[in-house]
Amino acid sequence: xxxKILSLFLIGVMAFAVVASGCISxxxxxxxxxxxxxxxxxxxxxxxxxxxxxxxxxxxxxxxAERAFILxxxxxxxxxxxxxxxxxxxxxxxxxxTRLAAEEKSGKVTIDLIGDLHGAMDYYQSQGWLMDLSNMxxxxxxxxxxxxxxxxxxxxxxxxxxxxxxxxVMVINKEAFKYLPSGLTEQDVMQGTSKWTYDALLAWxxxxxxxxxxxxxGFPVKGLFHRFLHGxxxxxxxxxxxxxxxxxxxxxxxxxxKNLWQYVNPSSTTWDEMADPLLRGDVLIAWDHxxxxxxxxxxxxxxxxxxxxxxxPKGRGFILVVAGLAIPxxxxxxxxxxxxxxxxxxxxxxxxxxxxxxxxxxxxEASEQLPSGxxxxxxxxxxxxxxxxxxxVVMIPNLGKYGGQFGELYKEAFRRIVLQxxxxxxxxxxxxxxxxxxxxxxGVPLP
Amino acid sequence: xxxxYANRGLSRYVPxxxxxxxxxxxxxxxxxxxIEGIKLVFYQNGGFSLETVHRxxxxxxxxxxxxxxxxxxxxxxxxxxxxxxxLALTVNKVFKGRNVALTLLLxxxxxxxxxxxxxWYSMLSPSGFMNKLLLNLGLxxxxxxxxxxxxxxREFMVIVFVELWRSTVTIFVIVLAGLQMISQEYLEAxxxxxxxxWTKLRRIIIPLLKPSIQTALLLRTIYAFSIFGIVxxxxxxxxxxxxxxxxxQVTQIKDYGVGAFYALLIAVMSLAIGVIYLRITxxxxxxxxx
Numbered sequence: 138x139x140x141k142i143l144s145l146f147l148i149g150v151m152a153f154a155v156v157a158s159g160c161i162s163x164x165x166x167x168x169x170x171x172x173x174x175x176x177x178x179x180x181x182x183x184x185x186x187x188x189x190x191x192x193x194x195x196x197x198x199x200x201x202a203e204r205a206f207i208l209x210x211x212x213x214x215x216x217x218x219x220x221x222x223x224x225x226x227x228x229x230x231x232x233x234x235t236r237l238a239a240e241e242k243s244g245k246v247t248i249d250l251i252g253d254l255h256g257a258m259d260y261y262q263s264q265g266w267l268m269d270l271s272n273m274x275x276x277x278x279x280x281x282x283x284x285x286x287x288x289x290x291x292x293x294x295x296x297x298x299x300x301x302x303x304x305x306v307m308v309i310n311k312e313a314f315k316y317l318p319s320g321l322t323e324q325d326v327m328q329g330t331s332k333w334t335y336d337a338l339l340a341w342x343x344x345x346x347x348x349x350x351x352x353x354x355g356f357p358v359k360g361l362f363h364r365f366l367h368g369x370x371x372x373x374x375x376x377x378x379x380x381x382x383x384x385x386x387x388x389x390x391x392x393x394x395k396n397l398w399q400y401v402n403p404s405s406t407t408w409d410e411m412a413d414p415l416l417r418g419d420v421l422i423a424w425d426h427x428x429x430x431x432x433x434x435x436x437x438x439x440x441x442x443x444x445x446x447x448x449x450p451k452g453r454g455f456i457l458v459v460a461g462l463a464i465p466x467x468x469x470x471x472x473x474x475x476x477x478x479x480x481x482x483x484x485x486x487x488x489x490x491x492x493x494x495x496x497x498x499x500x501x502e503a504s505e506q507l508p509s510g511x512x513x514x515x516x517x518x519x520x521x522x523x524x525x526x527x528x529x530v531v532m533i534p535n536l537g538k539y540g541g542q543f544g545e546l547y548k549e550a551f552r553r554i555v556l557q558x559x560x561x562x563x564x565x566x567x568x569x570x571x572x573x574x575x576x577x578x579x580g581v582p583l584p
Numbered sequence: 585x586x587x588x589y590a591n592r593g594l595s596r597y598v599p600x601x602x603x604x605x606x607x608x609x610x611x612x613x614x615x616x617x618x619i620e621g622i623k624l625v626f627y628q629n630g631g632f633s634l635e636t637v638h639r640x641x642x643x644x645x646x647x648x649x650x651x652x653x654x655x656x657x658x659x660x661x662x663x664x665x666x667x668x669x670x671l672a673l674t675v676n677k678v679f680k681g682r683n684v685a686l687t688l689l690l691x692x693x694x695x696x697x698x699x700x701x702x703x704w705y706s707m708l709s710p711s712g713f714m715n716k717l718l719l720n721l722g723l724x725x726x727x728x729x730x731x732x733x734x735x736x737x738r739e740f741m742v743i744v745f746v747e748l749w750r751s752t753v754t755i756f757v758i759v760l761a762g763l764q765m766i767s768q769e770y771l772e773a774x775x776x777x778x779x780x781x782w783t784k785l786r787r788i789i790i791p792l793l794k795p796s797i798q799t800a801l802l803l804r805t806i807y808a809f810s811i812f813g814i815v816x817x818x819x820x821x822x823x824x825x826x827x828x829x830x831x832x833q834v835t836q837i838k839d840y841g842v843g844a845f846y847a848l849l850i851a852v853m854s855l856a857i858g859v860i861y862l863r864i865t866x867x868x869x870x871x872x873x874x
Contacts, residue, residue: 359821402710403732404710404731406732406820406821407731407739407822419709419710541836541837541838542839545836549644556734
């Protein structure tokens with residue numbers, strides 16, 4: 138009896154030990170991983186002192202596949218060409234800004250190169266953390282697309298060098314060209330001429346519906362549709378993303394969208410990306426982020442074309458997501474960092490970056506390096522959109538933690554006005570006030 | 585003699601010691617997150633606050649999410665129970681091809697809800713298999729539109745259908761196990777006294793199945809309250825559900841307080857329904873009852 142109880146007791150203790158050790162070692166491993174960056178950064182700072190190692194902190198190309206491309210292809214190529222080692226540090230925006238703030242304040246800067254989005258660079262520049270790159274040696278053999286160059290100049294200083302871009306475009310199944318409305322040609326659509334307007338899009342979708350009985354225009358309402366509202370329709374109709382949210386022009390825009398919605402595939406509210414609906418044949422015309430339609434183009438490059446978005450009364454509004462490369466003030470290895478910038482923006486590496494990550498080149502010569510096929514279809518469409526003469530480029534406002542609410546407010550306006558048929562004037566007034574409040578809280582001027 | 589006392593002293597703690605690992609596990613993985621969740625909802629600026637609760641309840645999607653989640657559970661659960669009972673009673677008999685039927689019935693259980701949702705979306709979409717089949721057979725002239733905000737009822741019914749297809753088998757398996765445990769002696773005795781099929785079903789089988797039904801319903805109701813994957817894949821927020829809103833608030837809006845509120849609400853509902861089930865479906869033992 139005694140022995141039996143003792144063995145039961147032992148079993149209990151052992152089970153407890155297993156669970157407890159699991160918990161303790163689990164906790165232990167978290168500590169190790171969280172302390173890892175600090176160890177590596179201290180290691181890197183020692184190397185920086187001794188040799189020419191570049192510490193590159195980036196919020197971009199962080200996902201494993203993209204990181205593998207940097208570590209296995211880009212950096213070995215750079216090392217081969219220059220002999221310089223690079224330590225790639227994937228990092229979040231929050232961590233990077235905290236680390237930069239601390240390093241700049243203490244004067245002990247360890248980061249040589251920053252890779253981040255335009256909005257973040259704007260913030261870093263406003264804090265005085267970035268070097269003015271105007272006096273650095275010229276980058277030969279490439280022409281930066283002028284829109285990007287313009288944005289890289291922040292408050293009179295060259296804050297960063299454009300690195301990669303992404304945008305949202307329209308994809309057309311070539312079948313749809315059979316139903317073009319009168320007065321609109323395939324060329325108009327492909328090149329984004331002044332005839333390729335939102336009214337023309339409506340006439341086209343209506344024509345398809347009347348000829349085939351199908352609603353073949355589609356939007357990712359479950360996905361990034363709010364970007365279409367604040368970055369495409371609003372600027373095209375009012376000239377601004379937010380400033381004229383409840384203006385007469387905006388009401389005209391909402392009336393247009395309501396009208397258009399009669400010919401939009403009703404399943405749109407259940408789609409979060411347009412590649413599948415395009416491939417399934419649910420739609421012939423779609424709008425989405427380049428990365429989210431890439432699948433359709435890669436699978437059937439002969440079936441689809443990528444074209445510029447239509448224009449509205451105020452111009453052709455579209456969003457550009459731009460990532461740049463900047464050097465922090467006091468960087469220990471700024472010349473080597475500049476060499477890395479040089480390498481990353483060569484047409485060859487830019488073309489490779491598109492092929493591997495889906496981010497678009499920022500230099501004109503890169504598209505020549507692309508093999509014909511799906512990527513060329515994509516790059517051609519994106520380049521056509523970027524070089525339209527009536528381009529009204531907007532950036533996604535850098536609202537930090539309020540970013541989600543911002544998009545949600547546009548989606549709410551859409552739901553109430555278009556899907557539920559509420560009065561546009563009342564809804565835009567109500568939501569406009571909420572948007573104002575949100576921008577005030579975030580301390581960001583209305584774009 | 586002294587050893588005996590020591591034994592008795594020790595044996596008093598044995599049950600607690602044996603329970604300790606499970607308790608510690610529950611405290612770490614259920615208790616701690618739950619406390620953190622409660623803090624996220626009710627604790628703000630160093631004190632108790634109902635601001636998050638107000639924000640959650642005043643959100644447009646809150647009441648539709650409560651209504652749709654309860655509505656789905658109210659339709660799906662009784663239908664599943666009925667279907668599972670019929671299936672279990674059928675499969676419990678010995679017939680040719682019984683094993684094949686059993687295997688076929690079990691297939692949906694091996695699929696994740698996301699996979700099931702994706703399969704059925706491609707089957708039922710306007711250009712999907714079902715529409716193409718009906719069009720080719722000449723039964724319809726234009727594709728049947730089942731998805732879209734304008735088609736709320738249709739979307740709701742699609743979710744009900746896919747859930748029935750996918751998870752009825754969970755109840756079926758438990759009920760079948762219960763059926764197989766019922767001793768033939770009871771049934772034979774009933775036959776001797778002249779009981780027909782319905783009498784046996786009503787008086788013997790169903791009462792003896794109550795513990796199994798209770799377990800199955802308890803599990804399924806908890807799953808029904810946290811239904812998410814299938815709804816998200818099929819219709820997104822067109823049919824809002826509680827768990828879907830929790831996910832949306834955390835991942836898209838980054839409002840962790842409201843997300844935690846939804847999660848807590850699901851937990852409280854599941855707990856309440858658990859208590860109710862345990863009260864109303866007590867096991868009955870034939871010998872004890874009379």
